[in-house]
Amino acid sequence: MGYGTLIPNPGELRKKSWMMVVRPEIKFIFADVFKFDGPVTVETSREEVPKWDSLQHIALVTAIEQQFGLSLTLDEMVEIRSVKDICNVLDRHGV
């Protein structure tokens, strides 16, 4: 999803290039919020992170909002189930 799929080359390239590399901020957030010390990749999802329950999900969303200075909607909050989803949401917000 995200607008990236609609945009020809430059945007697509940009998106791909950083989608493969998870930003360090996200890794920090996972370490802090979930005390997660496994590898954080684009594919990391809710099922693999033991502490990612509905309460810690709130902490995750709040941390993302603080870190990137944005405000997510209820839908986005529900949509986020993996690192890829986070990247998509950030992409949509243009950060």
Add this chain to the structure above:
Amino acid sequence: MLARTSPSLDGLIEAVMENAALCINERTLLQGVDWSRVRPDKVADMLTRLAADGVRAPMWLLKSLLVAGHSLPISENPALDPSLHALNSLNSLLRRGGVSENGMDALVEDLIARENIDPEIVVAGVRQLAALQMGSLAARLALSHWRTAPQILRSVSDDVTRLLESLPEARLRVASFSTTHSFIADLAHAFAAVGFRAAMTQAEYGQALAELMKPGEQERDALLVLLDPEGLHAPDWRRETAKSHELLLQRIDLFSGAIEHYAGQGRGPVLINTVPVTIDPTMGLLDSYHPDGAAHGVQLINQRLAEIARSNNQVILIDASRAFARLEPRQWVDPKLWYYGRLPYSANATRALAVAFSGAYRTLKKGTAKVLALDMDNTLWGGIFGEDGVGQLVCDDEFPGNAFKAFQHECLRLRSQGMLLTVLSKNNPDAIDAFKDHPGMLLKQDDFVASRINWEPKPNNVRQMAEELNLGLDSFVFLDDSPHERAAMRRMCPEVIVPEMPDDPAARPLWLRALAVTWPVRLTDEDLRRSDMYAAERHRNVVRERAVSFDDYLSDLEQTLVIQKVGPASVARAAQMHLRTNQFNLTTERYDDAAITGMMKDDRCVVVLGRALDKFGDHGLVICATARVDGEQAVIQSLLMSCRVIGRMVEQTFLGELLRSLAGRGARHVKGAYIPTKKNGLVKDFYQGAGFTHLGSEGQREIWGWDLTDGRPLPGSNLITIRWDTGP
């Protein structure tokens, strides 16, 4: 041109730097450079070139350089503000490598004391300290500005953990009408910032009233109650205004009675926040005085809380609106978090409240500061006594003298509240005469309990005064307009509280009001006597006058439990509860729609649901159980409840009715199991508490039994009205 021959990013940046003077004049490009990727020698070259061209490097450029970790030659800009100056020192220390932690302490103290510091500077400072292996200073700096820059804690979380281990413990019990998860996480940081390691236990979800009435066993240094707008005031628009208003008043009575009940139990102080004034009206322009107005409801609640706090020094009120002063009112609540998880306040607001609670706790434990040590020149008056002469000193009713006069006025206010005033000035001793000879001075020589007016270093003087007054240095607040004097005091007498007084005299009077170390937190005996007088005149209503017990509380709730067998209309709800409930769930059987429907059609199975109501409203279908009867044996297969109504005997009453219904099916012996999961520790002792007998364990499973033949009274409370809904 360079860009064409060398298309790399570094080449582009170099081209921009080579044309720095042009970029500065046009205010373009240079702002976009990521200075952390530029080598220090290149930065030095650029600054040298700028100096040679006679272009002064603008402050925004210097700031971005410093934040990126570069160090500037001291001569570069004497006008660097003190926080940038401190960051510069950190950066150059890191470049040179190797430094003693001692010299760093005072620099970092300056950064810590600076309340309105740019978060970017804090982030950079924390990063540099961490790189210098000064973890504990990094953690202290990060914690001190955590309210405005929460994300920095993430980079030093190990250092924070280590710092926490060295702090004294504060045992906190936290209760609320809503979700306290984020609040608890924030409290840990807020308490660490004021020097405590918070060890917290939570009351059951939403059970503030029950916790006040029947506090858990947990030892606590304080009970913290997070109050939110909907906890007490959830109007039902089908009710008439008068009835609705009456209910709100009753609810406030119940809550305030519960607070007084708790405060009388000797369990220590209870800290409660007021409800922030709501800006979204339910009665439009009439909102603040119409009985249906949201703002009116909030006023009533807060007014009552204030009355309780005024007559009871175990009740500490935290003013939410003041805590939120730095936030826009629309940022107080994050609706998405409310609907997602019943979080009553936004992340920023929750943090602000945690800071306010921790500040009050700190003052409770460490006390309010006792002495103001005041500088004279350009602090108590404008101008310099020794140079300008007493006649030229500025302190009167005209600008700017009125700002100094107002500052003296605030000093007098603190004096009237028990603060001792002292003067601490580098002057000839005759400067004290200014208070007598200058007509504008509000303060007089007699107002000061001690003075040191000489040319000795101020830290030495303050030590002498501490001895003279027989007080610890940590009782002193030092107010001085000179950053050098403040820095010297921090370095030589780290115990003395040295706030960063604003440079602008006009900002100081209100700043002094906001200075939390001067805030009284608790009523004095005299205050209490005074409030007894108010209390005698005050009309007290019936609920509050009588002693309130847990049973009174239950009967005041006027609860009704309506029990129904599952039917086509309630299958979905029963399945949903089975799938979602984690905490109050004895067996965590995840029965879905199909399974519940199957049981509904099976004669041997019993599936019952309970709807809880009280005088404040309908909680809906909140409890559910499934059981299976084989001849005289019955087994409770699942029993689960929403935490909304926990602790009010609903669960026991429901269990009693379930037993009654199983008896009606011919059962004589009932078994139930507790199967532990990570989340259901809450109900570990549920069967025991209800009077069941322990029959044994099967692996993790604890089996409990009830013998229906011995005629014991079934579990439950006679204060709950029970109704069986036989349905259509």
